[in-house]
Each structure stands twice: as C-alpha cells, then as structure tokens.
Amino acid sequence: MSMSFSLRSESSIPGPIVSRPTLSSLSRVPKNFPACNFHRHHIIYGDATSLCKRFCGLKLWILQRLNLQPGPAKIGTVNKFGGIKNKEKYRGADPSQSALTPKEASTLKLHDDFTGGAAQYSLQPKGTYLQYVQPPPDESVAGLAKSISSPRQVPSCTFSVNGDGKSSLCIAVIGATGELAKRKIFPALFALYYSGFLPENAYIVGYSRKNLTDEDLRLMISSTLTCRIDHQQNCAEKMESFLRKTFYLYGGYDNKEGMSKLDARMELLEGKSEANRIFYLSVPQEALVDVTSTLAHYAQTQKGWNRVIIEKPFGFDAPSSNQLSQFLLSKFEENQIYRIDHLLGRNLIENLTVLRFSNLVFEPLWSRKYIRHVQVILSEDSVEAAGKYFEGYGIVRDIVHSHILQTIALFAMEPPVSLDGEDIRNEKVKVLRSIRSLEPNDVILGQYKATSGNNADLYLNDLTPTFFAAALFIDNSRWDGVPFMVRTGMGMIKHRVEIRIQFHNVAGNIYRECLGHNVDLATNELILRDLPDEAILLKVNNKMPGLGLHLDASELNLLYKDKYNAEVPDSYEHLLLDVVDGDNHLFMRSDELAAAWNILNPVLQEIDNNNIELEVYELGGRGPTGAYYLWAKHGVWWADD
Ligand SMILES: NC(=O)C1=CN([C@@H]2O[C@H](COP(=O)(O)OP(=O)(O)OC[C@H]3O[C@@H](n4cnc5c(N)ncnc54)[C@H](OP(=O)(O)O)[C@@H]3O)[C@@H](O)[C@H]2O)C=CC1
Numbered sequence: 222m223s224m225s226f227s228l229r230s231e232s233s234i235p236g237p238i239v240s241r242p243t244l245s246s247l248s249r250v251p252k253n254f255p256a257c258n259f260h261r262h263h264i265i266y267g268d269a270t271s272l273c274k275r276f277c278g279l280k281l282w283i284l285q286r287l288n289l290q291p292g293p294a295k296i297g298t299v300n301k302f303g304g305i306k307n308k309e310k311y312r313g314a315d316p317s318q319s320a321l322t323p324k325e326a327s328t329l330k331l332h333d334d335f336t337g338g339a340a341q342y343s344l345q346p347k348g349t350y351l352q353y354v355q356p357p358p359d360e361s362v363a364g365l366a367k368s369i370s371s372p373r374q375v376p377s378c379t380f381s382v383n384g385d386g387k388s389s390l391c392i393a394v395i396g397a398t399g400e401l402a403k404r405k406i407f408p409a410l411f412a413l414y415y416s417g418f419l420p421e422n423a424y425i426v427g428y429s430r431k432n433l434t435d436e437d438l439r440l441m442i443s444s445t446l447t448c449r450i451d452h453q454q455n456c457a458e459k460m461e462s463f464l465r466k467t468f469y470l471y472g473g474y475d476n477k478e479g480m481s482k483l484d485a486r487m488e489l490l491e492g493k494s495e496a497n498r499i500f501y502l503s504v505p506q507e508a509l510v511d512v513t514s515t516l517a518h519y520a521q522t523q524k525g526w527n528r529v530i531i532e533k534p535f536g537f538d539a540p541s542s543n544q545l546s547q548f549l550l551s552k553f554e555e556n557q558i559y560r561i562d563h564l565l566g567r568n569l570i571e572n573l574t575v576l577r578f579s580n581l582v583f584e585p586l587w588s589r590k591y592i593r594h595v596q597v598i599l600s601e602d603s604v605e606a607a608g609k610y611f612e613g614y615g616i617v618r619d620i621v622h623s624h625i626l627q628t629i630a631l632f633a634m635e636p637p638v639s640l641d642g643e644d645i646r647n648e649k650v651k652v653l654r655s656i657r658s659l660e661p662n663d664v665i666l667g668q669y670k671a672t673s674g675n676n677a678d679l680y681l682n683d684l685t686p687t688f689f690a691a692a693l694f695i696d697n698s699r700w701d702g703v704p705f706m707v708r709t710g711m712g713m714i715k716h717r718v719e720i721r722i723q724f725h726n727v728a729g730n731i732y733r734e735c736l737g738h739n740v741d742l743a744t745n746e747l748i749l750r751d752l753p754d755e756a757i758l759l760k761v762n763n764k765m766p767g768l769g770l771h772l773d774a775s776e777l778n779l780l781y782k783d784k785y786n787a788e789v790p791d792s793y794e795h796l797l798l799d800v801v802d803g804d805n806h807l808f809m810r811s812d813e814l815a816a817a818w819n820i821l822n823p824v825l826q827e828i829d830n831n832n833i834e835l836e837v838y839e840l841g842g843r844g845p846t847g848a849y850y851l852w853a854k855h856g857v858w859w860a861d862d
C-alpha cells in the first residue's frame with residue numbers, strides 16, 4: 222500500500238516560472254514569486270607499456286608542466302568583485318605587447334585579428350553599433366558544417382555595444398569546439414538567457430584553436446539549443462538573439478596573442494561600464510596550465526570581477542592535485558576559482574540542505590543516535606563516459622572523489638552559519654577531514670566485462686575501475702560508527718541516483734510482536750531519490766484498515782513529477798547560474814579537494830601499484846558480488862535495484 226502526501230506550501234507556487242526552487246535560486250526569483258528573503262548570497266587485452274604511457278605519462282606530464290611554470294605571480298589585488306584591480310601589472314612589463322584598448326580596437330580592422338580573416342566589423346562613428354558582415358564560406362569549416370544537423374541560419378546582424386552604463390557579463394568558453402561545450406555549456410547558457418537569468422548585456426565568446434568564424438560557431442551550436450517543453454514562447458526569436466550575442470575567436474592556449482585578442486574582443490563588447498567575466502575552461506587537463514597562465518595575465522578585466530570555471534578531473538592524486546591547486550592559486554584568488562562537478566547541480570543535492578535545515582522534523586534525527594546507516598548510490602546504465610578521459614582515471618577519481626564525497630559532506634555537515642558559500646565550504650571541509658582514510662579491505666572495485674561484440678571504446682585497461690563500493694566512516698561525535706555505504710558503477714542495470722537513510726529500530730517497541738522479522742517494518746527509512754523519478758520518500762508504519770492489528774510499512778511519497786509541473790533544469794544550468802551569482806557552495810575549494818584526496822589515497826595507491834584485483838561484472842548487471850558481502854559485513858541490507 223502506498224500513501225501519498227502533499228507538501229504544499231502556504232502560498233501556492235505560480236506556473237512555469239518555478240524552474241528551480243532551490244536555496245541558491247531564491248534570491249533571483251522574479252518579484253511576484255512568494256519566497257522568503259535570504260541573504261544571497263579494462264581489463265587490458267593490450268599491452269602494459271602503452272597502458273603505462275597513457276596512465277602514468279599524463280600524470281608525469283602534468284607535473285612536469287606544473288614544475289616548468291614560472292613561480293607564483295599573482296597579479297594585482299582582488300577587488301570586491303573578485304576581480305583583479307591592477308590590470309597594468311598583470312598585462313606584463315612590455316606595454317607594447319599589451320592587449321588593445323577599446324579605442325584601439327575600434328580603429329582596427331577586425332578582419333584578420335579577430336576572426337581569422339573571415340568576418341568583418343565596422344564601427345559606426347558614435348561607437349554604438351558594430352555591423353556584422355556574413356563571411357564567405359571557409360574551407361576549413363566545410364567538414365564541420367557538414368556535420369551540423371539542421372543548421373538554423375542566423376542572418377547578418379547588428380548588435381549594440383554596451384554603452385548604457387549597465388554592467389556587462391562576458392562568458393568565454395575556452396575549448397568551444399569540444400563536446401562538452403556543444404552538448405552542455407552552450408545549451409545551458411541559452412537556457413539561462415531564455416529565462417532572463419543572464420544580464421541584458423551578456424555576451425558569449427567561444428575560443429579554441431580551430432579556425433572558425435562567429436557564424437560557424439553559431440551554426441554548430443544552433444543544433445543543440447532547445448527550449449524547455451514548458452518554456453516555448455518566442456523560442457526561435459530567443460535563439461536568434463542569443464546567437465547574435467555569441468562570437469568566436471581562435472587562437473592558441475599558450476600564447477599571449479590569443480588571449481590578448483580575446484581580451485580585446487571582450488572589451489569591445491563591454492564598452493566602458495563595469496564589466497564582469499567568466500572563463501569556462503572546457504579543455505582537457507593537458508591544456509589547463511597553458512590556458513590558465515595566459516588567461517590570468519592577458520584576458521582578465523579590471524573593470525569588474527573575473528571567475529574561472531575548471532572542469533574535472535581535478536588532478537590525478539593528492540600530490541598532482543595539490544600542485545595544480547598551488548599553480549591555480551598563484552594565478553587567481555581562491556574565490557575566483559569554481560571547480561565544477563555537474564553532478565552536484567542536481568536538485569537532490571540542493572534538497573539535502575533544504576530538507577534538513579528548513580524542516581523541524583529531520584535535523585533532530587540527523588546523527589548516530591537515530592541513524593543506523595546511510596547509503597549513497599549512483600549507478601549508470603550507460604558506459605558513455607568510458608571513451609573519454611575516464612580510462613586511466615577510473616571511477617574513484619572521476620565520481621567518488623568529487624561527487625560522492627561532496628554529497629556526504631553536504632549530508633553530514635554541521636549547520637553552517639549562513640547560506641554563504643564560504644560558510645558551507647567551511648563545514649564541508651570539516652566533514653571531509655573527519656572521514657577516515659579508506660582501508661583497501663573496506664572497498665570493492667570492479668570493472669564491467671566488455672565482450673567481442675562491444676564497441677572497442679568499451680575496453681579499458683586493467684587499472685581502471687568502473688565500479689566502487691565502500692564503507693566510509695566519519696570520525697566525529699555526530700557520526701561515530703555510522704557506516705556510509707557507497708555504491709557507484711557504470712554499465713549497471715539501472716540509472717539510479719539516491720541516498721537512503723535507515724534509522725535505528727524503535728527501542729522497546731511495544732508493537733514488536735506485530736513486526737516479526739519484517740525488516741521493512743522494523744526500520745523507518747528516508748529515501749532521497751534523483752533517478753529514476755525524483756522523489757522524497759519516507760517509510761513509516763501504519764495500521765492497516767480493518768479489524769485486528771496489522772501493521773503495514775507505507776511510503777509517504779513526494780513524487781516531483783506529480784507535484785511540480787515543471788521541467789528540472791539541467792545541472793550545468795544550475796551551476797552556471799551559481800557562478801554568475803558568485804555562489805560557490807557547490808564548488809570545491811582547494812582544502813576540500815586535498816581532504817578528499819587524503820581519504821582515497823590508500824586505495825588509489827593500491828590501484829596504481831596493481832595490488833587490487835578488479836572484480837569483473839556483466840554489463841547491465843548488478844555489479845560485483847563482493848559488494849553484497851561488504852554490505853552484509855556492516856550489517857546493512859542492500860536496497861534492491
Ligand atoms: N564531456 C563530458 O561529459 C565531460 C568533460 N569533462 C571535462 O571537460 C573537458 C572538456 O570536455 P570535452 O569537450 O568532452 O573534451 P574535448 O576532448 O572535446 O576537448 C575540448 C576542446 O579542447 C581542445 N583540445 C582537445 N585536446 C587538446 C589538447 N591536448 N590541448 C589543447 N587543446 C585541446 C579542442 O579544441 P581545439 O582543438 O579547437 O582547440 C577540443 O575541442 C574534458 O577534458 C574533461 O576534463 C568532465 C566531465 C564530463
């Protein structure tokens with residue numbers, strides 16, 4: 222039997238606007254929204270040598286690159302926007318090498334410098350309009366253009382240069398030709414633009430090494446922009462205007478010419494008013510050091526704040542990650558750095574804190590006194606990620622280090638002083654530092670079995686785990702002795718993301734005769750589910766109707782799709798908006814990163830030294846049987862898939 226209950230708030234929520242009822246969004250909901258006032262705030266079938274080249278080589282390479290960089294030279298001081306105040310200093314000593322001022326840019330024929338000889342702009346006398354002239358087709362993009370499905374032509378356009386005194390926002394997507402940019406970043410930016418979450422004077426500038434034009438980029442991304450089912454009004458128009466605000470520049474990642482061109486282009490768009498910039502570094506790790514150093518010196522604005530988004534993986538292990546962090550911190554202030562793990566942009570994650578800290582009924586139960594164990598489950602039915610950087614990294618580095626440990630930190634932290642990002646990060650890092658280093662015998666690692674019928678991409682080296690299960694313990698007074706059972710894998714039976722909290726039995730239960738050996742009846746369980754079907758479920762006992770006394774374990778069920786008639790925004794959208802807002806609570810700070818590596822280090826060392834055998838499991842199955850034994854060892858019963 223299942224019961225449903227509805228968590229209706231006092232004021233009913235108006236229609237489609239409610240795209241993201243989360244903590245961090247409350248400060249930006251439209252005025253008519255009834256909200257409270259927050260302070261915003263492989264097994265290898267190949268040879269081991271090539272494996273080692275790939276596996277260890279990258280790590281060494283990164284370290285070498287890091288060591289080769291010139292010493293720390295953080296330039297300028299950070300202003301209240303997190304931006305660097307003294308631009309002259311970070312531009313470098315030779316003024317003749319510095320980037321163009323808007324004035325210089327306005328007199329420049331942008332023909333070659335800005336578009337690789339493809340597009341032309343001309344500045345009108347008063348400096349308010351640039352005329353964009355459609356470039357002739359460029360052979361270099363013929364292949365790319367062919368690959369574009371149903372391109373939406375954007376006509377030649379004019380755009381207004383920001384001259385109205387309002388602050389502007391330029392979002393530079395570095396690695397703009399990549400998969401991530403195409404599939405996730407540009408669509409998320411469009412969704413934010415569509416919903417009015419980007420400032421009026423927002424511009425998007427794609428940057429990469431390929432010789433493309435503005436128009437090429439627009440064609441490329443236009444096939445991936447979509448409007449939500451519940452947000453369809455003026456969709457085509459909005460796409461067009463978004464594309465008009467989108468530009469492309471090509472250049473190297475390691476030279477100041479490229480980054481200075483980027484800076485000049487953004488200055489031209491920004492005009493004279495306050496200008497803020499976000500740099501989304503959607504490039505492989507190999508390119509990160511080059512990009513960040515030149516970007517820090519040549520592409521930051523001094524007319525507002527600069528924020529840098531760094532993609533996973535965040536290093537390879539503790540030493541490489543620490544070095545990378547030190548390097549980044551020699552170029553940027555901590556509060557400028559946003560390390561993104563898009564899985565943390567899910568509704569479930571934000572709900573962890575909302576549920577706990579905005580209800581009276583959960584927080585008092587949130588400790589070892591009432592909670593027997595917690596299960597954190599993230600299984601993917603797909604193996605899509607296997608072809609990417611995943612090989613050589615594996616699931617521990619890819620998913621456990623950031624996503625799982627961050628989830629546990631948010632779940633288990635003490636109440637933060639406020640919703641301010643730093644207050645939350647202060648609490649998260651305490652949890653991470655209290656988590657006991659993982660003992661290899663408390664860990665089950667597995668790898669899905671690729672068979673001859675499978676795509677070659679699925680074959681991984683034998684040091685790449687695709688399944689991880691472990692019991693983690695937080696050695697602090699709140700959580701002492703409570704096992705946090707983690708299970709995450711690829712190529713599993715079901716796509717499932719949930720947190721299950723099982724409570725202790727009722728002491729001296731006067732209904733024990735009615736419970737028998739039914740564990741469901743003996744235990745209350747709170748399930749926070751993201752996939753499939755986002756829901757909050759609470760298992761409680763109740764009396765079945767009728768004569769006699771029969772207890773039934775029922776679920777109080779808040780099923781999101783029934784309750785909210787709104788599409789859940791993509792997690793990139795959520796997190797990008799957080800960056801725009803300067804809300805960094807879902808992004809890992811350097812000390813969190815280091816603490817997380819310390820937990821995993823013993824296991825990573827065993828994997829890297831080839832001391833742990835990966836248990837092979839069938840694709841589409843339930844994963845290694847060892848995980849069931851591990852669960853049993855800790856007295857936890859397996860929540861079935
Ligand atoms: N895709 C995903 O789902 C996920 C991605 N990530 C992270 O985001 C990054 C970007 O992802 P994705 O777009 O899929 O990656 P890509 O491999 O597609 O790289 C993105 C762009 O970076 C440039 N690039 C590629 N290799 C190099 C290199 N060796 N040196 C310099 N530039 C290079 C290319 O642009 P050009 O040649 O035009 O300069 C490419 O288009 C990944 O490396 C990873 O770190 C993290 C989690 C998931």
Ligand SMILES: O=C1O[C@H](COP(=O)(O)O)[C@@H](O)[C@H](O)[C@H]1O
Binds near residue numbers: 611
């Ligand atoms: O960050 C990652 O996420 C994907 C899963 O993302 P989703 O949005 O498709 O659920 C995962 O496959 C990949 O390994 C990881 O790096």
